[in-house]
Amino acid sequence: MDPERVIRTGPDGRQLIGPVNAAKTPRWAGTGTFARLPRTDQVEKTDIAVLGVPFDAGVSYRSGARFGPNHVRESSRLLRPFNPAQSASPFALCQVADAGDLIGNPFDIGEAIESIAAGASELMSAGSRLVTIGGDHTIALPLLRANHAVHGPVALLHFDAHLDTWDTYFGAEYTHGTPFRRAHEEGLIDPEAVMHVGTRGPLYGPEDLEDDERFGFGIVSSADVMRRGVDAVVAVLREKVGDRPLYVSLDIDVMDPAHAPGTGTPEAGGMTSREVLEILRGLRGLNIVGCDVVEVSPAYDHAELTGTAAAHVVYEMITLVALGPGAAPGGPAYGISGNAYGEAR
Numbered sequence: 210m211d212p213e214r215v216i217r218t219g220p221d222g223r224q225l226i227g228p229v230n231a232a233k234t235p236r237w238a239g240t241g242t243f244a245r246l247p248r249t250d251q252v253e254k255t256d257i258a259v260l261g262v263p264f265d266a267g268v269s270y271r272s273g274a275r276f277g278p279n280h281v282r283e284s285s286r287l288l289r290p291f292n293p294a295q296s297a298s299p300f301a302l303c304q305v306a307d308a309g310d311l312i313g314n315p316f317d318i319g320e321a322i323e324s325i326a327a328g329a330s331e332l333m334s335a336g337s338r339l340v341t342i343g344g345d346h347t348i349a350l351p352l353l354r355a356n357h358a359v360h361g362p363v364a365l366l367h368f369d370a371h372l373d374t375w376d377t378y379f380g381a382e383y384t385h386g387t388p389f390r391r392a393h394e395e396g397l398i399d400p401e402a403v404m405h406v407g408t409r410g411p412l413y414g415p416e417d418l419e420d421d422e423r424f425g426f427g428i429v430s431s432a433d434v435m436r437r438g439v440d441a442v443v444a445v446l447r448e449k450v451g452d453r454p455l456y457v458s459l460d461i462d463v464m465d466p467a468h469a470p471g472t473g474t475p476e477a478g479g480m481t482s483r484e485v486l487e488i489l490r491g492l493r494g495l496n497i498v499g500c501d502v503v504e505v506s507p508a509y510d511h512a513e514l515t516g517t518a519a520a521h522v523v524y525e526m527i528t529l530v531a532l533g534p535g536a537a538p539g540g541p542a543y544g545i546s547g548n549a550y551g552e553a554r
């Protein structure tokens with residue numbers, strides 16, 4: 210049975226098919242797409258595709274991020290269509306739909322990277338911007354390849370406890386700890402505009418930081434967020450990125466394990482989900498070409514804490530992409546403090 214959906218007319222006059230109407234079909238019913246949105250085969254053209262990449266053969270510790278996409282979908286059933294933090298209804302601005310899962314060979318990482326890049330490119334050439342749910346962080350490399358093919362070297366904001374610019378593990382070049390070193394070597398990212406956000410935790414040695422700096426990366430640590438505050442951090446990130454095409458890659462372990470326990474390489478001392486969401490909202494109006502959320506490993510989750518956090522991250526990413534480059538500054542629809550980009554209304 211086809212459930213009733215929220216239908217809106219978009220800014221360009223198109224009819225946009227939204228989520229299943231939660232007042233008519235209870236949230237827990239029916240098979241799960243992200244936010245109960247339609248599948249891409251149920252709409253004419255998808256402007257923003259939520260894509261699952263359930264690949265986790267690149268992990269160095271706990272496995273299970275292969276179950277991330279469906280866990281985040283399941284945890285996204287309570288999302289509502291109006292985002293008051295941005296005073297925006299993302300699903301009424303453009304057509305958002307769930308593209309299902311892109312498969313990579315779990316027994317051949319090289320082949321998986323090739324096929325993920327090819328699948329992402331195919332969706333992008335049909336006119337969709339991708340918000341991808343991993344999978345482990347290995348998948349950022351093929352996604353950056355696909356974005357580079359369209360936009361050239363992109364700016365990168367990398368939210369993560371880890372640098373992920375290490376060289377090899379057990380001699381392997383393609384792992385979840387190495388995607389951004391490979392991306393740098395392949396010229397996929399613009400060394401003038403690459404930043405880690407939320408970095409913390411022990412390293413192998415000081416040379417890790419020397420290598421990372423050589424690749425152009427700046428670091429806003431987890432402690433920086435606590436000391437300087439969200440608005441100051443947002444200002445630094447915006448200054449670094451400017452109007453370049455921007456890719457946002459968010460490893461859920463950027464959050465403290467208290468906020469996101471369901472992940473493979475947890476580190477103490479991380480950001481709260483509130484801080485992460487507020488920093489993301491501060492990216493409003495930047496030229497975001499693609500996003501991913503990776504490293505959700507449901508077997509280590511409890512009460513959908515990690516799934517819910519990741520679902521809200523995806524929702525904010527969709528909102529940013531839907532608002533688009535140059536979106537007018539806009540504050541939250543309630544509150545007394547506003548944000549760096551608008552007063553509260």
Ligand SMILES: N=C(N)NCCCC(=O)O
Nearest residue numbers: 269346371385386474504
């Ligand atoms: N990308 C993530 N989550 N972790 C990388 C950790 C690499 C290591 O085991 O040192």
Ligand SMILES: [Zn+2]
Nearest residue numbers: 370371460462
């Ligand atoms: Zn990480």
Ligand SMILES: [Zn+2]
Nearest residue numbers: 346369373460
């Ligand atoms: Zn990572």
